[in-house]
Amino acid sequence: MRVFVLDYGVGNLFSLRAALEREGVEPIVSAELPLEGEFAALILPGVGHFTPVAERLGRIRDRLWQWIAHEVPILGICLGMQVLFEESEEGAGGGLGFFRGRVVRLPDSVKVPHIGWNALRMRRRHRLLQGIEDGAWVYFVHSYHPHPADPTIILAEADYGRTFPAIVARGMLFGTQFHPEKSGAIGRRLLRNFLAIARERWKS
Amino acid sequence: MPSLTLGLEAMGLTKRIIPCLDVDRGRVRKGRHFLDLRDAGDPVVLASRYRDEGADELVFLDITASVEQRQTMRAWVEQVARALDIPFTVGGGIRTLEEARVILYSGADKISVNTAALERPALIRELSETFGRQCIVVAIDARRRAEGERLWFEVYSHGGRRPTGRDAIAWAQEAEALGAGEILLTSIDRDGTEAGYDLDLTRAVVERVRIPVIASGGCGHPAHILDVLTVGGADAALAASVFHYDKYPIPHVKRFLRERGVEVRL
Numbered sequence: 001m002r003v004f005v006l007d008y009g010v011g012n013l014f015s016l017r018a019a020l021e022r023e024g025v026e027p028i029v030s031a032e033l034p035l036e037g038e039f040a041a042l043i044l045p046g047v048g049h050f051t052p053v054a055e056r057l058g059r060i061r062d063r064l065w066q067w068i069a070h071e072v073p074i075l076g077i078c079l080g081m082q083v084l085f086e087e088s089e090e091g092a093g094g095g096l097g098f099f100r101g102r103v104v105r106l107p108d109s110v111k112v113p114h115i116g117w118n119a120l121r122m123r124r125r126h127r128l129l130q131g132i133e134d135g136a137w138v139y140f141v142h143s144y145h146p147h148p149a150d151p152t153i154i155l156a157e158a159d160y161g162r163t164f165p166a167i168v169a170r171g172m173l174f175g176t177q178f179h180p181e182k183s184g185a186i187g188r189r190l191l192r193n194f195l196a197i198a199r200e201r202w203k204s
Numbered sequence: 205m206p207s208l209t210l211g212l213e214a215m216g217l218t219k220r221i222i223p224c225l226d227v228d229r230g231r232v233r234k235g236r237h238f239l240d241l242r243d244a245g246d247p248v249v250l251a252s253r254y255r256d257e258g259a260d261e262l263v264f265l266d267i268t269a270s271v272e273q274r275q276t277m278r279a280w281v282e283q284v285a286r287a288l289d290i291p292f293t294v295g296g297g298i299r300t301l302e303e304a305r306v307i308l309y310s311g312a313d314k315i316s317v318n319t320a321a322l323e324r325p326a327l328i329r330e331l332s333e334t335f336g337r338q339c340i341v342v343a344i345d346a347r348r349r350a351e352g353e354r355l356w357f358e359v360y361s362h363g364g365r366r367p368t369g370r371d372a373i374a375w376a377q378e379a380e381a382l383g384a385g386e387i388l389l390t391s392i393d394r395d396g397t398e399a400g401y402d403l404d405l406t407r408a409v410v411e412r413v414r415i416p417v418i419a420s421g422g423c424g425h426p427a428h429i430l431d432v433l434t435v436g437g438a439d440a441a442l443a444a445s446v447f448h449y450d451k452y453p454i455p456h457v458k459r460f461l462r463e464r465g466v467e468v469r470l
Binding site: 012015019021022047048049110111112113115116118137139142143160181182183184187188 | 255260282286289290309312385415
């Protein structure tokens with residue numbers, strides 16, 4: 001099963017690639033987004049700054065819509081999730097707007113960037129969360145987080161200065177504010193769940 | 205029992221326990237006063253063991269002396285990144301953007317800089333602007349200095365061997381202003397002694413910066429970690445020998461901390 005990882009050309013994708021390989025899938029990493037037909041899933045990685053990444057994605061927006069229209073499972077990680085929203089306090093430029101709402105900075109009352117392990121608080125049951133319990137620890141590295149217009153997309157939250165969405169999902173569109181590729185056994189489980197969703201759809 | 209420094213503002217964030225591995229030509233060694241070295245194994249094997257035990261992150265310091273032999277760095281960093289699914293930092297001799305890029309693109313989550321940043325502080329800004337603040341750790345090695353009634357902490361470069369005349373607190377603040385994402389603060393006086401962290405040094409820096417501080421140097425017992433996370437106010441505690449030789453395995457240390465009110469990932 002082949003999974004496409006979009007390279008924005010701004011950061012380290014080694015860990016994500018290694019995590020996918022450990023799950024037995026073949027990651028294809030490239031800056032050129034192909035047509036969706038040959039891939040079981042798409043991952044938008046979590047590296048870089050909002051404005052240049054949003055700009056880059058904006059140019060391939062129509063093609064991305066094709067992936068969404070064909071219901072290919074898409075996982076956005078950290079910034080890769082934030083650009084799925086409409087706009088961000090991190091910088092100018094429009095996000096993809098596949099999720100409604102904006103991305104805001106963490107409050108000044110806490111040290112930013114937020115770097116470290118936090119516990120997830122589950123808000124909804126979902127296949128993506130199978131085998132992951134309330135209170136499970138995951139690893140965050142971020143200064144911003146989304147503020148969805150539609151709170152029903154929030155599957156899990158975490159607390160740092162305030163409560164913020166840690167996992168969001170709607171249809172085949174998924175996002176995590178933390179880094180599953182760096183979150184030990186819990187992260188592995190979440191990636192495995194995502195890939196199981198992709199595999200099932202791929203076979204059918 | 206709530207600890208002294210875990211206020212509401214830190215709600216949810218755990219204190220991190222970070223084993224440190226010194227790597228010389230691709231092999232892990234343990235520094236004692238940065239000098240006499242003892243062999244302790246393969247980086248991938250040790251790293252995986254620490255991950256399984258519940259380490260929150262790992263720090264690797266490459267102490268290979270010669271520049272030619274440092275070419276091996278990329279190879280072991282990649283091997284570690286392939287095996288490890290928790291974050292890790294690599295430091296030791298990184299002097300340029302290009303060297304940092306090689307290490308980060310080989311799979312390290314963060315790089316740490318020390319002497320090169322002291323010699324040319326703008327390096328911190330360049331690294332931060334290129335790779336993002338979150339992956340830039342500035343390592344500071346400091347020693348106590350008493351001048352009359354005044355106690356201060358002097359920064360040392362070149363692996364703790366060369367005094368710089370700089371004040372550690374001022375340097376930490378400057379590093380933050382230039383774009384450091386974290387400070388890795390080592391007490392040279394305590395390093396290798398297992399007599400406990402330098403709480404005064406740690407507290408002094410923690411109180412004057414707004415980025416996370418990783419305390420290092422002197423850990424010999426779980427109580428030392430408790431002290432540096434509470435009294436010292438550190439965000440993370442780094443230790444080497446206390447974990448390397450199974451004196452106090454990480455789960456033991458974490459239970460010890462949790463029983464005393466420090467939130468840790470267990």
